[in-house]
Amino acid sequence: MSDFAEVTDNMTGPVFINPDGPAGVAVSGYDAVSYFEGDGTPVKGSEEFGVTYNDVDYYFSSAENAAKFEAEPAAYAPQFGGHCAWAMSRGRLAPGDPVYYRVVDGKLYLNFNKQVQETWLKDIPGFIEKANAAWPSVPEDATFDNQ
Template identity: 45%
Template sequence: MSFKATRAIIGAVSLMITAPLLVTHAHAIVPTSAAAVNTDEANLALRGYDPVAYFSAGKPSMGDARFSAKFNGATYHFASAANLKMFKATPAAYAPQYGGFCAMGVALEKKLDGDPMVWKIVDKKLYLNVNEDVAVAWNRDIPGNLVKAEENWPEIKNKTPESL
C-alpha cells in the first residue's frame, strides 16, 4: 500500500472517530432557530466578539455594544468605531463563514455552535469550529472539508440545528 493510500485511510478513520464527538458537544446557541446566522436569543452574533478584529488584530476581541451593526439579520459588536466602519464598508468580507456555525460541523451536515476562540482565516475568510479537538480534525484537510461544507451549506443553512 502506498504512503498516500495509507494517509487517506488514516484520515478517514480519524474523521469517523471525530464525527461522533461533534454530535455530543455544543449545539448551536439557539437549537430551534432556522436562521442562517448563529446568534443568541437577542440576535447577537459571534457571542459579541468583533469580526473585524480577527483580521486587523489577528486575534478575537470582545466587541462593545456602542459600536454595532446588523448584517444578514444578526447584530455584530465591534471593539472600535474604526472596526465598525471597516465592517460597514464590506460586511461579507468580515462576517464568519456559514453564519458562524462550526465549519467542520457544516462539512458533516450539522449546525453546531462556533466558538469565537477557535478560529482560522483561510483565503481571507473567517471560519469557526466548535472546540479545539474538532479544529484539529478540520485542519487535517481544510480544502476537502471546505468542499464538503460548501456542498452542504445550501441544504442546511435554513434548517434548525436540532433537526440535523
C-alpha cells in the first residue's frame, strides 16, 4: 500500500494492471483525468501525484488532476477496471491499452489494440450494453487464466 491519498467506494471488479507498466498501477500509469481534459489526449502520470482508489494506485500528471480524481474517482476511472471493453462485451477479460480508448457519454473505455477498437467502434452502444451485462458476473479475483 502506498502513502497516497486513499479513496474507497462501492465500485467492484478486477482492475487491469499492465505487467509492463509501473508495478501495481492502473491505466499503465496514464493520468485517467487527462482523457477528459483539453483535447483528450492521454498523458503519463507520475508517482509524485498518486491516489489509491479501492486499493489500486493511479498516477496523475499534476496535483490538480489527482485532486479531481480523489474527489470523484468513479467519474474518471476506466470502465470494466481498465479491461478491454469489447472483450468484456463477450464476457471475457483482456488487457485494455490506454492508447486505444474512447470517452463515451462521459465514461472512459479502453480497447485491447487498434484492430479490436475498429471492431468496437462499429457498434459502441451495443458492445457497451453487452459489457455492462457481463461485468457484474466477473469474479473480483478473475485473471486472464481463471475466468
